[in-house]
Amino acid sequence: MRKITGGVTAAKGFRSACCAAGIKYQGRKDMAMIACDVPCAVAGTFTRNLVKAAPVTWDMGIVYGEKTAQAVVVNAGIANAATGPKGMQLCEETAAFTGKALGIPARSVLLGSTGVIGPNIPLDRITAGVAMMKESLSGTLEAGTAASKAIMTTDTVNKEFAVEFELPAASGEGTVTVRLGGMSKGSGMIHPNMCTMLGYITTDCAIDQALLQKALSRVVPDTFNMITVDGDTSTNDTLLLFADGLAGNQPIQAEGPEYEAFCEALFSVCHDLAVTMAGDGEGATHLMEVHVIHADTKENACALAKSVAGSSLVKAMVYGRDANCGRILCALGYAGPVFDPAQVEVFLEGENDRICFYTDGFIQPFDEEKALALLSEKAVRFTCDMHMGEAEATAWGCDLTYDYVKINGDYRS
């Protein structure tokens, strides 16, 4: 498997477009569309928030129903959440219009929205946007990058990653190159419960739809579900994975080495998107990585890592580059899993250096200057060794800054 340049247009058969539809933002692109030349198997994971935005409900119907789709239309600025029957009607009309424009069934058009909860999206702007984008669909890498920028809200960088890998050819002779790429947006209202963001991944791999969903469900718990920015699980979280089968590989119809290669590629792109989102959390100046090792169970390792990554006090301490390491121990202590505090070790890790903060039941003396240097790195890494078993997990978050408060104290205007 190799990382390559690209995003949603890296794989064969996928084209994308974007436009300035003027839905809420002015003077920037705020809509994106991905369309495939052929119908795709589609898999998805969605927010577990009880209050689901209309496009989430729409997508779930298709992903769990038809399990096939050919396009997705996304807008930034307004979430189409808490919009009642009117919100669902907008989804139906958007899909119908897009289907007609692309010559595909309405129910093969998926939808995504992100932004303010409450307001209605004006249908005429959406349809005008779709009409514009239909004309500029392109399979170039630049088109994919432009789409990844158009779906941003408070994101400061666009997120796209792609990989390629080899699979046995359908012809039975030699191998073919399969590609998988994706884009995502997410900056606030980010907390692991599904994925808390919009993410779109495309691949030209030929793979059975049930395995496609299985692979996505296997990869999400260790990637998107391990990031947190502010503990708020959004109403709009959606991750979609489209597979059009155009790579010409022998279709993956059972678990085995080919399925594992596919999962590895999917993990790579999901991991890179997730970690980039965590580091680009609203107002963030640092990525924070919390690695829990030697926990008794995987579930407990996840809970412990997420608790530290989500602690307001740990996040504020990382912003202040203040080695107030008792807060890490405190966040482990209220995470839920049972452990013996006297057995735990906590480390601050650098590229070439580490400091032991806590061992043998008490906070250790440490070199403050060295700690300041490690806390000044762009990525701040903590390792918590539970000394209980063999399970491990990594959670990603970011620091809590003045700018997070600023952004969220006045988001609507």
Place this chain on the structure above:
Amino acid sequence: MRKITGGVTAAKGFRSACCAAGIKYQGRKDMAMIACDVPCAVAGTFTRNLVKAAPVTWDMGIVYGEKTAQAVVVNAGIANAATGPKGMQLCEETAAFTGKALGIPARSVLLGSTGVIGPNIPLDRITAGVAMMKESLSGTLEAGTAASKAIMTTDTVNKEFAVEFELPAASGEGTVTVRLGGMSKGSGMIHPNMCTMLGYITTDCAIDQALLQKALSRVVPDTFNMITVDGDTSTNDTLLLFADGLAGNQPIQAEGPEYEAFCEALFSVCHDLAVTMAGDGEGATHLMEVHVIHADTKENACALAKSVAGSSLVKAMVYGRDANCGRILCALGYAGPVFDPAQVEVFLEGENDRICFYTDGFIQPFDEEKALALLSEKAVRFTCDMHMGEAEATAWGCDLTYDYVKINGDYRS
């Protein structure tokens, strides 16, 4: 029941003192002591954080063991948490020294610490402080107020409340006046799981120890456990309730009207302390009150109210006085309890006015100016009507501000 001026010295038999022991803070008082003329029945609730500070472990031993005590010694600045066996040794030595000074058993001396996790407290400063305080113990209201100030850390106001009420006299003729008063501190690392603070309540009521504990355990879930500042459950949370029986009432030995009167008084003081702590959260400019009504169960009402009060996005919106009300709905949605979003109503409440934000499944148009006026009140109140049943709960929190980040980005120094 009447509210009266006072705190821990309001009830007969209790004296307090404080001093500048120089444990971490300079130029201010940082230790307090409460002592009673006679042994007291004692009840307590403690942090559920697995990582418990040494004084918490010490107090739990006595409250669940002897169930009687006569004094408590508290310091601010260093938490004596994550200090291993050395921390426990300090507790033993502090209690032994204090017991000797006051002429009471070491195991009738309870302890409390708040501040930075990790460092050790120098024993000599503690003992010098106790020796000083022993000389200035006083039953005046001023002594109680001074003690409530000495235990502050990042608190901006001291917290003390007291009430008095009538109970049948032990003599069998008429009634006597019983008093109950308390003090608490708490500003950061505040999240409902026990009480997340230090709190000390004294009463001269004669009451059976089992009922004393029962009353405390009944009142805490609706008061201290319903406040949140930052979601971080501290290692040091301790709430102690001392009853010396000197009021001369007929001892309360069974549930009944007298027990109910006692619970009402205890609730009043715990409620006022808790709400004041929420409003004095680190950096806070607003108290936030979230009232959930017509929930299906009490447990669900609590979970829903706490989820809204704890949401970083709701907190930031209250700071920014931005009526981004979809965030409230979002926080209800990820709280856990199952409900139908289309049935919920959300209101912003003022002293004499209210705005309906959400009903019939969508965000309602509202008067922005009126919303700004209501969000500018010192206490911002939301009501969430679930339309499911008869259970209700109220949670208290505060807004998320630049100053929270500032305080916690550089707390140690």
